[in-house]
Amino acid sequence: MKRALVTSGAIDVVTEFAVHDRGGHGATASFIGRVRGDDGVSELMLEHHPAMTAAALDALATQAQARWALDCVSVIHRIGAMQRGEVIVLVLASSAHRDAALAGASFLIDRLKTDVPLWKRETLVDGNQRWVEPRANDEARAAGWD
């Protein structure tokens, strides 16, 4: 099973995990990214590309399933405005095997950071806004999966 989508509503982590739990897979690995509250950010806005973003998430999920024995993959990214502590992204990879689940989940989040058209804009508590810059090691981590 493959589930890849962008959503402007809150990501329901429990419901998404339940899909994998029902499958009875031996192993599920996950990654959850949240809006951090420790750096003076009051709101995060995620901009996407209407014609590309969902397709890019789907392509990533397809790549992961082709490379590892993954019975179920979910890649869900929120767009629009969100607050501290809210979930930005959820990645789930299930397999009969631990190695495949762990590698699949890491691959999905590492590649999402470089391959999927999404842009973060932070609003600080003083009202200023700034576009987030890529982290220096994002490209290196993503290239590690080539």
Add this chain to the structure above:
Amino acid sequence: MKRALVTSGAIDVVTEFAVHDRGGHGATASFIGRVRGDDGVSELMLEHHPAMTAAALDALATQAQARWALDCVSVIHRIGAMQRGEVIVLVLASSAHRDAALAGASFLIDRLKTDVPLWKRETLVDGNQRWVEPRANDEARAAGWD
């Protein structure tokens, strides 16, 4: 925060995730291991060492927190008899940083497989019982963290 325990009751994955969600950490990585239903196993029994197992889980959590910037770690292992699809083990690692969360969760499950006194016995649908043997690459994966 550190949470390491063995339990004979069902692991409540939602409740354990909620602890990490409340923390508002930027990144949470997880691993869930379940009883597989695809190989003729009707019941799995996990034997533990009453004087050692909980302490060994706690020691692993401490090692992970010393090595990476992990704000919250949970390592929870079920013992006793369990059925297909039930959760055997849950590992959660939360950090401000993706790299730390992903590495921490992988480390915890890889090392748990070699360092914590726990033994699996399968009961097959035909009633026969067998003790599970370690997988060939378990030692290599665990040693990869040395």
Add this chain to the structure above:
Amino acid sequence: MLSMNISYFAWVRERMGKGSETVTVPTGIATVRDLIGWLATRDAAGAAAFAEPERIRVALGATMANLDDTLGNGDDISLFPPVTGG
């Protein structure tokens, strides 16, 4: 002379002051890099958005592309900064 639809995202969109436009480019604009160079000299907004071409990423249609890819008449072109999702 080529006519094409350009969409802008994130700080490229903000600096351009618009999300999209249809442009007809002068003769000699053959690649995405040429297009960016032309936009950078067209007006102050373009100068602000495209001062550093190496910070610009591009898609042709719904496919990631390169600055040296060739433009075609009627292309849908997206110009944006390095992505920062996840």
Add this chain to the structure above:
Amino acid sequence: MLSMNISYFAWVRERMGKGSETVTVPTGIATVRDLIGWLATRDAAGAAAFAEPERIRVALGATMANLDDTLGNGDDISLFPPVTGG
């Protein structure tokens, strides 16, 4: 002569037919490896459990130990197969 408490786990426990026992070992039994060798010759259960010493893991008290570690009087020793949790 040393006296010690031994606990068995998993298939070692099953083959021994007991979870624990207190034993007094003959003179000359100095290490865990010696103890396993003695148990393997003591009776049929011990022979079944300890036929392959390299498959046996050991803890002294609550600490993982090695087959060549030295025994002490009153030690709590655990003998078990390689672990398979997770």
